[in-house]
Amino acid sequence: MARTLITAPSSARRGEVITLRVLLQHPMESGFRVGADGQLLPRDIVRHFSCSYNGERVIAVELFPAIAANPYLEFSALALDSGTLDFVWEGDRGFRHSEQRTISVA
Amino acid sequence: MRAWRCALLALAGLAAMAQPLPDGRRSGFEYMGESTRAMQRDDALNPGMLWVLEGETAWSQPVGAEGRSCASCHGDARRSMRGVAARYPAFDTARQRPIDLRQRIADCRHKLQPQAITAGDAPPALALQAYVAFQSRGLPITPPDDPRLEPARERGRQLFHQRLGQLDLACSDCHDAHAGRRLGGSPIPQAHPTGYPIYRLEWQGLGSLQRRLRACLSGVRAAPFAWGAPEWIELELFLAWRARGMALESPGVRP
Numbered sequence: 001m002a003r004t005l006i007t008a009p010s011s012a013r014r015g016e017v018i019t020l021r022v023l024l025q026h027p028m029e030s031g032f033r034v035g036a037d038g039q040l041l042p043r044d045i046v047r048h049f050s051c052s053y054n055g056e057r058v059i060a061v062e063l064f065p066a067i068a069a070n071p072y073l074e075f076s077a078l079a080l081d082s083g084t085l086d087f088v089w090e091g092d093r094g095f096r097h098s099e100q101r102t103i104s105v106a
Numbered sequence: 107m108r109a110w111r112c113a114l115l116a117l118a119g120l121a122a123m124a125q126p127l128p129d130g131r132r133s134g135f136e137y138m139g140e141s142t143r144a145m146q147r148d149d150a151l152n153p154g155m156l157w158v159l160e161g162e163t164a165w166s167q168p169v170g171a172e173g174r175s176c177a178s179c180h181g182d183a184r185r186s187m188r189g190v191a192a193r194y195p196a197f198d199t200a201r202q203r204p205i206d207l208r209q210r211i212a213d214c215r216h217k218l219q220p221q222a223i224t225a226g227d228a229p230p231a232l233a234l235q236a237y238v239a240f241q242s243r244g245l246p247i248t249p250p251d252d253p254r255l256e257p258a259r260e261r262g263r264q265l266f267h268q269r270l271g272q273l274d275l276a277c278s279d280c281h282d283a284h285a286g287r288r289l290g291g292s293p294i295p296q297a298h299p300t301g302y303p304i305y306r307l308e309w310q311g312l313g314s315l316q317r318r319l320r321a322c323l324s325g326v327r328a329a330p331f332a333w334g335a336p337e338w339i340e341l342e343l344f345l346a347w348r349a350r351g352m353a354l355e356s357p358g359v360r361p
Contacts, residue, residue, distance in 0.1 A: 005150060
């Protein structure tokens with residue numbers, strides 16, 4: 001179970017540009033480092049992140065080994081309707097984490 | 107409107123935190139680049155907050171046979187733990203020696219769950235430490251005025267000025283004599299423990315003051331003391347006294 005810090009407004013005016021910020025706790029082990037025993041540490045990174053707003057894709061991100069641990073992303077969306085924001089992270093070793101936030105648009 | 111005012115007040119508080127004291131003491135925060143400062147300043151961006159949240163969960167999570175949690179005795183940490191981290195290390199009557207916050211939490215947890223917390227920077231211990239320290243953010247470091255701490259603090263002072271390792275350097279050789287100058291490409295801070303536990307970019311994770319001190323000791327090519335050795339607490343006591351009155355920034359971000 002990964003820990004996340006999501007900053008998203010719970011309400012917005014119709015047509016307003018909202019800023020969404022997500023921080024995920026993840027080691028982002030690059031696969032190039034060696035452990036104390038001299039063996040390569042297997043790669044363990046988040047490979048994909050996406051955010052949907054009422055089912056419509058807002059952003060899709062590919063992540064690579066050179067990205068630091070606990071990846072932080074900031075992006076924006078246009079507030080059109082009340083509904084849910086879905087955040088999904090996927091990565092190595094079958095890693096999958098999703099979060100939801102609701103937003104009411106007036 | 108109110109949220110804005112709160113945000114402005116918070117910013118004003120942080121601005122005050124970033125000012126050097128009239129006696130010239132400066133937090134490591136002021137030696138950092140603007141992007142790293144921004145990372146610490148903004149809770150949505152500060153990765154240390156992930157550990158604070160973890161600690162918040164652990165605080166009220168029942169453990170052990172009796173199913174009690176930290177909250178069962180201490181209640182709401184936002185009130186009961188306010189200012190606590192600013193007072194440590196403190197003298198522990200049960201152990202008859204000074205202990206740091208990590209040891210204090212470990213002892214307390216041990217009563218609930220005997221196998222709970224191990225030595226070093228074990229994840230649950232570190233998260234609780236981050237959560238407790240977070241409750242003192244913005245408060246001044248106030249080492250207790252306890253005469254029983256005096257001998258240990260004095261040993262800490264000697265240790266701070268003691269040359270160590272193959273490089274034959276004392277803490278004071280860098281952090282007193284050359285603070286503000288550069289070692290390699292990095293600025294040498296004055297070594298005030300204002301942000302612990304810190305999220306260190308080099309570690310890609312959260313770590314305690316003891317872990318940071320270990321890194322300095324191996325930096326001068328000295329063999330670090332064992333985890334939990336009294337020397338660390340003595341050094342921490344001296345450092346806390348040296349930084350008295352400076353504001354806590356936990357969880358700090360450092361390069």
